[in-house]
Amino acid sequence: MGAVTTADPAGPALIIGLANPGPDYEGTRHNIGWDVLQELASRALPMPASFSTHKKTNCEIAQTRLAGKPVVLARPRSYMNLSGGPTAAVAKYFSVTPTDIIAIHDEIDIDFGQVRLKRGGGEGGHNGLRSLSQSLGTRDYLRVRAGVGRPPGRMTVADFVLKRFSKLEQPDVPFLVQDAADAVELLLQHGLEIAQNQVHSA
Helix, strand or coil, X not given: CCCCCCCCCCCCEEEEECCCCCHHHCCEHHHHHHHHHHHHHHHCECCCCXXXXXXXXXXXXXXXXXXXXXXXXXXXXXXHHHCHHHHHHHHHHCCCCHHHEXXXXXXXXXXXXXXXXXXXXXXXXXXXXXXXXXXXXXCCCEEXXXXXXXXXXXXXXXXXXXXXXCCCCHHHHHHHHHHHHHHHHHHHHHCHHHHHHHHHCC
């Protein structure tokens, strides 16, 4: 599969959906990044994008356009805590700099259903982000943070994020996915500051 050919001199943006592979993890809080990526693929123009295995980078990818911009949608096929290697590989393959990478991930420090945007900063104990930062050699990539809430009682964070959303939360999960996908498109169209103003004021 060749690199994206586009008249846009900036080249494609790389949008990473952080998740664990396999059916055991589908629908869990930790996999919300993949759910958002699939929503973005359904919005692609002129037709929905489909993913295929990119063996050279150990990712599932789709090359398409969103918000009028060329993008590469990618999910590392490794487990969450090893997702940095495949991300760095796909970024190198498509000549994407870290500043043009958008990572979509679950965030326990944000209330369930909320979406927040930022560039850089710490990883907050998130193993996927830690792996990304180490492999990319920088924290200066964009993050779309999908709030999944904090674990109740004495439940550990690891157990909490690997559980599926509660029955009470389930009806609102599609709205969280849609809002996070909207945030990605705002980032592509307008950049971080304007996107933050719109998303954080909602």
